[in-house]
Amino acid sequence: IIEHKLNRVIVASCSPRTHEPLFRSICQEAGINPYLFEMVNIRDQDSWVHMKEPEKGTDKAKDLIRMSVHKAALLEPLEKIKVAITHSAVVIGGGIAGMTAALNLGNQGFKISLIEKESDLGGLLKSLNKVFPSNEDASNLLENIEIIESHDNITIFKSSIIEKVSGFVGNYKVVIKQNKKTIDIDAGVIIVATGAIxxxxxxxxxxxxxxxxxxxxxxxxxxxxxxxxxxxxxxxxxxxxxxxxxxxxxx
Structure with a gap:
């Protein structure tokens, strides 16, 4: 990097999950902003996929590297900063998954906004007889509804839909619509537990x-x-x- 006075670095190899921090730290040691580094995963996303198709694998590797070069040319230096986070959560979905998440976080002292599009909590659980693998009566799990509805840290918004989500991890702004009323909610995290139809x-x-x-x-x-x-x-x-x-x- 120093010898050739590089201002961008691209590594075409394995997964960024395991090696990106290492290469970024090397860039930083050599005087390059670590965010001017780009990693192309031609192992997991190419050679392993096309193990029996070497020609296709090679062509794909060329395309991936070519795209990475163009992307790297547009990278801008970034710096780490500290920002305050909102110590609350929005849970989308009032079924068993959403209720469990809301109750767990609420019991830890976090303020929770539980959003449910229907007029009641419970979701598909209300239609079930037993649950797998415990073979427990589904009605037993529905008893948590009373606990959640009376919980000091949990605010429930029934008959509500998500209108807009903006922001970033630690500082989200969620806009919901309840009947004809629009409500703004600030949250540090969002849990999506919307279930199924x-x-x-x-x-x-x-x-x-x-x-x-x-x-x-x-x-x-x-x-x-x-x-x-x-x-x-x-x-x-x-x-x-x-x-x-x-x-x-x-x-």
Whole structure:
């Protein structure tokens, strides 16, 4: 670096997770701002991916390095600064994951804003009979709702949606809309626990016919002790692994 009077450094090798701090410290020792360094991961993202396709791997490596060179040319020196952080959190989603996160942080003394788009907390948990792997009654977990609603450190915003999120880690500003009212919330961190929407499998395997139900429908019957069938066949992965949804049990 010193010999050639370099003002940018690019390393094409492995993952920045393991080696970027090392190379940045070397740049700093040699007199270059550490943020004028760029790392190209041609191992994890290239050679390992194209292990049996060396020509494609080489072409991809050239492209990755070429892009990195253009990016490095636009880098600006940066300096570390200390900023005050907001000691509170926004939790998006009032299902079991969101409630658990809010309760854990609230018990540690942090102020929590729990955002739920529905009029009640609980999410899909309200539709379940038992939970895996403990086989515990889902209703037992719903008892936390009363604790959360009376918790001094937790403010709940029901029937609310996120309008805008701005800022950075430690200092976020979240704008929510509750009915027709807009509310600004400051937070140091945001936890996204928005859950999922079950697929209603209309048109699949006779779903609209008698005795053909979804697993969520079955949960409701089990919960109310209304299952009368002796033999049950379960067809899994309905509505996925197709053109509309290529994934299965995945995000």
């Amino acid at each position: 079950p697929l209603s499998p209309e048109g699949y395997f006779g779903y609209d016919k008698k005795n053909i139900i979804s697993q969520l429908d079955l949960e409701s019957l089990l919960k109310n002790d209304q299952v009368k069938a002796n033999n049950i066949t379960m067809i899994l992965c309905v509505g996925c692994r197709n053109e509309e949804r290529r994934y299965c049990s995945n995000i």
